[in-house]
Amino acid sequence: MSSSTEGRRDRWRSFAADTLALIIFFTVTGILNERYIAGMGWDQVLHARMLGAGLMVLSGRPYGLWRDWIMGFASASRRSQLLWDSLALVSFQVPIYAGILAISGANAAEVLHGTVGVTVIMLTLGRPYGAFLNFVRARFGLPAGGDKPMSLNS
Numbered sequence: 001m002s003s004s005t006e007g008r009r010d011r012w013r014s015f016a017a018d019t020l021a022l023i024i025f026f027t028v029t030g031i032l033n034e035r036y037i038a039g040m041g042w043d044q045v046l047h048a049r050m051l052g053a054g055l056m057v058l059s060g061r062p063y064g065l066w067r068d069w070i071m072g073f074a075s076a077s078r079r080s081q082l083l084w085d086s087l088a089l090v091s092f093q094v095p096i097y098a099g100i101l102a103i104s105g106a107n108a109a110e111v112l113h114g115t116v117g118v119t120v121i122m123l124t125l126g127r128p129y130g131a132f133l134n135f136v137r138a139r140f141g142l143p144a145g146g147d148k149p150m151s152l153n154s
Contacts, residue, residue, distance in 0.1 A: 013140045019060030021136040023053055026093075029121055038114030040106060044109050048104040055096060066092050067130065068145035086126030094119050 030052055034045045067088040074084035097118050103112045122129075134144035 010142070013142055014064065014137075015061045017137045017140040017142055018064030018133065019057055020047055021129075021133045022056045022060040022063060024136075025125075025132055026054065026056065028116040029125065030097075030118075033117045033121055034101075034114060037117035038101065038106065038110050040101075040104075040114070044104050048100050048106075051104060052097075054101050055100065059092075059096060063092050064133065066146060067133070071130070071145065081130075083125045086123045089122045089126040089129060090119055093122060124151060 027049055030049055031045055034040045034048055035042070040048065048115045067085070070088035070091075071081075071084050074080045098111055101114045102110060106114060137144060
């Protein structure tokens with residue numbers, strides 16, 4: 001098989017793994033945050049999760065690449081891994097999430113509470129999500145990310 005074909009297959013597997021991990025992990029946490037922290041109604045939660053799933057398909061792989069790049073700054077220490085994984089998640093996902101809430105009909109207070117809530121959640125779940133992402137990537141036969149800064153030539 002040519003290296004070009006293998007490269008395309010790896011890109012599709014990377015897209016699938018990163019997207020699936022994002023959808024599974026954050027559909028569950030999104031429902032909990034929207035309903036019980038932001039106080040949104042079930043109809044708003046459903047709308048937000050449907051919109052969120054569509055956006056996660058578009059942002060799953062870009063987030064995976066963003067995380068891999070950000071994690072390139074982390075040292076091998078547990079504290080550094082936790083800090084950089086959390087920073088990657090918050091800096092990429094919180095602005096998207098605020099938009100999802102606003103488009104889903106949340107009022108200003110709900111957007112504020114939901115955004116603050118999801119920021120705390122993402123700070124807490126940054127490293128667990130990073131580990132879950134690496135787990136899903138391994139199931140797809142891909143290496144774990146975040147070991148070195150991403151390269152346009154790799």
